[in-house]
Amino acid sequence: MKAHDDHDDLIQRDIDGRITENERTRLAALLADDPGARQDHRRLASLRDLLAGLPPEEPPAHLSVKVLRDIRARRGAKGAWSFWPGGRLALGYGYAAAAGAALAILAIHAATGGRAFGPEPSPRNAVATIGSETTGPWLSFRGADGKVALDVAAPEKGAVDVTVAYDPKSFQLVGVTNRTGGLDRLSTGDGQVRWSQDRPQRVTLLLTPRTSAGARVEVKYSAEGKVLGGGSVELPGIN
Amino acid sequence: MTNETDDTTLVQGCLDGDDQAFGVLVLRYQGPVFNAILRMVRDRDDATDLTQSAFLKAHRELARFDDRHKFFSWIYRIAINEALNHLKRNRRQEPLDGDFASDDRDPERAFAGVETSRLVQDALMRITPDSRAVLILRHFHDCSYEEMATVLGIPEKTVKSRLFTARRQLRDLLAAKGILP
16 A cells, blocks of 8 residues: 555656656656556556647736736725736836837827827827817827827816727737826726816726737727717737 | 836826826736636626636726735736635636547547647636636646735635645546546
8 A cells, every 4th residue: 555655756756847856766667567557657648738729818808907907995995006917117108218209190080178289299199189279188009119109188177087999909908007196996807997086087908919011099088978078099909 | 108118117107197108008917817817707798707807806996906916916816806706706616628528538639739728618617716716727827836926815824735735636637538648
């Protein structure tokens, strides 16, 4: 019985890559002499190889954003917050890649509440802007280390609900930041980022292009179910 | 804080009130944690909720984290406990997939990636959650016996015996379906 346990332990340690040289020699002798042990070892190795070949599942794209949102909600704070996995952009807009300014504007379209007046690269390396002549640009994007930073500042003084819609096949949302405070009910999922604000806010979404084609992102802001304005902008794909 | 910052520094940053540091930890471990929980409970929506819950709990109890251990062991422990508690709360027989219950599967088709993954998951759901946990940590997360003992809060000897039994159970289930010789 003891010898049997030792054999099982040897086989298990080999399957788990924990075997010593001395044990390896003993295992080789065991496998040469014992057909049952040989079969057991072969079948367990097959199991190990089968499991090792199974690909991991991708977690939902919005998971990290939801976690950070819930942490903030638990604190009950309304202060500025940010979530940038790379950390660099959290230091300020000035770190946005200067090369982003060279990106071409693919399209700009104002749905309501403003009209396109780009291209007008801003000091923050915006490569496309959309807004009204009175409020200034409220929707812009810029390149940032292979990602696209989309700035949204709905030009409405009162409380509004803002929805940003993107194609999750074209972009992965990797971060949302708001430095001015006052966002409520931020939620993400199904290719949308939604929040409510009781005063003007600037919110930045960091998106990673999934394809080279680029795609249009639409933004609208509404109050009491009535759309007050919106626009859309074509974001570039992978360079 | 960047993606290259080590876990200990990030944890300290979190304790100093830096949510961004915790964001980096979430990004770093959301994949492994989500996958561990998904293998435990199978349902993707449940796994999403439980992963979120695990990270919230980690953030809430971060001050209790013992930095003599690795952060990943700690977050895995929280994640596995979340999954085990969820399974206890929803103590019901997991419905078996009809395909798994039948014997008419074409063995060649069964080796196709998605099918195999599903059949393995079905088989995993047929063994006890405690046994499932050791298999998941060992085979999908490459944890050592010592790490598994830390994550599961059991002696290393128990890890080995549990792994021994669980592996043979899974092997026999898959062999019965022609997935393994």
